Amino acid sequence: MEDVVVGLDIGSTKTCAVIGFLNENGLVEIAGVGVAPSRGLKNGVIINIDNTQAAIAKAIEDAELMAGCEIAACYVAITGSHIKGENSPGVVAVSGRNRSISAGEIRRVIQAAQAIVIPADREIMHVLSREFAVDDQRGIKDPIGMTGVRLEAEVHIVTGSRSAIINLTKSVNASGIHCQDIVFSPLAAAEAVLSAEEMELGVAVVDIGGGTTDIAVFSDGGVAYTSVLPVGGRHVTNDISIGLSTPAESAEMIKKKHGLSLVSFVDASETVEVPSVGDRAPRRIMRMELARIIEPRMFEIMEMIERELLVSGKKDFLAAGVVLTGGGAMLEGTVECAERVFRLPVRIGRAKNITGMKDIVSSPQYANAVGLVKYGIKTRQYREAKGGTKKQSGGLKMKMKKWFQDYL
Ligand SMILES: Nc1ncnc2c1ncn2[C@@H]1O[C@H](COP(=O)(O)OP(=O)(O)OP(=O)(O)O)[C@@H](O)[C@H]1O
Ligand SMILES: [Mg+2]
CATH class of the missing domain: 3.30.420.40 (ATPase, nucleotide binding domain)
Known part of the structure; x- marks a missing residue:
């Protein structure tokens, strides 16, 4: 089971780790679950790294025992009132031959939409594309191949406190585990429970x-x-x-x-x-x-x-x-x-389209951790489809996230 993906949800009351993989039927199979009471958080934010790390180590250890494998990396959920979301527009001129919109234009317009002022103590966590407009035609999901002179994008940007993100990463790393990505928790939950x-x-x-x-x-x-x-x-x-x-x-x-x-x-x-x-x-x-x-x-x-x-x-x-x-x-x-x-x-x-340990992980308390596993599997499939494994973002290096659209 070398292709396992691990979701780690460090909550104010409990820390839970879920290990899953994509089985031969194309379904997400849950192989292990570990839960430990959290003691180092207040309102979703870490206030004691040692206590948080101890809960992480316990949850991971239990999940590993159940799954019968050792893990080295995980996807982590984040919450807390420091997290803010805002919508931001971007506009670019379509310059290509025949004024036909290509993936390059999409990248440019999303970059333009991201050009918001972010205070030095905050990090961008997600850039989620919402919709595009070509000239005056709004509500376009996939403008690639369309013709126009002006391309607009509307994105939703989620930012969080840099120190809260550092402390989260530190607590995970202290358990000897690499943090592959940090995902805002309701987006992880959505991945598990929504169609x-x-x-x-x-x-x-x-x-x-x-x-x-x-x-x-x-x-x-x-x-x-x-x-x-x-x-x-x-x-x-x-x-x-x-x-x-x-x-x-x-x-x-x-x-x-x-x-x-x-x-x-x-x-x-x-x-x-x-x-x-x-x-x-x-x-x-x-x-x-x-x-x-x-x-x-x-x-x-x-x-x-x-x-x-x-x-x-x-x-x-x-x-x-x-x-x-x-x-x-x-x-x-x-x-x-x-x-x-x-x-x-x-x-x-409740987490849907999963198999294995359904009775445990279909509790709404596990939605974030199961969602992270699904998110991790989706991210890997996306990278494979794009050819080559992109270097994983180590530690704090936040990057644009591909979410519900495939442009980022
Ligand atoms: N069966 C139940 N009936 C009522 N409340 C419950 C039940 N099970 C758990 N809870 C409550 O749910 C809360 C914990 O929920 P959850 O595990 O989703 O939180 P968390 O992820 O640790 O915290 P947070 O997301 O705020 O950081 C606790 O307040 C607990 O009392
Ligand atoms: Mg929670």
Whole structure:
């Protein structure tokens, strides 16, 4: 199994490594999964390299044991409020013979669109082509071979804090593993859970993690908007811990076992056992009381997401609705809560078109790591198709990324 691809998702609450490969039937087969609790991150950003590295080493080791192979490199997901996405236009004159647009023109126009001022403490992570215009004809996906005098491109550029990226790379390298690429997490999740039709129709992927909620809006097959909110399941756990005067660990346990995002879903007779702080005996409370603590926080998170969808300018065009990933989406009633706020169809995103360990990796918590494996396989196929293996970007050397279009 020398052609394995590894996805590493270093989250605020858990670090997980997924090893996969393209099997003889052309399907992505998952060979190993390793998970370790994270202790060195806050809201998606590394605050302690040693603790982060220890979690990475454990997750990788477990995945290697399961897959029965040793790995040397991986694709890594990144999140955090330092990540910003913006749309940028570029224009060039078509100079070639017969004014016919070639791959060279596409490269030039995408370079022109990238010419934005980026502060020295930020790095470009992704340059995602959205659509092109030839003269006044807009909405063109593939202008190669078309004739015109003016070629315009609209790209979506994702940038992140240089130090956050350095610390992420350092933590991975400290485990003796080469970082092949860093991918903004909802784009990785999208790779795992969305279909090309959904991206074409208009869809938003929302990853509700422990400390962050990541959003990526797709329309007409490209990325139209990306954003990160500093909220997640951890806030729900905190509310339960304070509201029920119980330690964080039991609040977390109660949330996962009995939590509900909507009060109206609770049967009025249901009760829940709550361990108390100190020596006091555990007590029983109405499950309704628990839901009354959770519901306002979940509505608040959904309303914050709703504001981002509105800012994207694409809210009215999300015909394929919203797809939720991340552990925070696993709370019972969350889909219905989201539907009430967004007034759009909502579903839980599970990795599709994969085989092997399906029962583990189809949990929405693994969408990022599985998506990274798919992204890695796609990148390799793309390089092979282009002939020759392009030198891999070592460490920090960020480069233009080929994403949903083949021009970069
Ligand atoms: N079954 C469940 N029901 C409710 N909540 C859950 C469940 N399983 C996990 N969670 C919550 O999901 C959150 C963790 O999600 P996830 O693993 O996607 O986060 P992460 O990737 O570690 O963090 P981030 O993406 O914010 O950096 C925690 O707050 C946890 O309480
Ligand atoms: Mg996450």
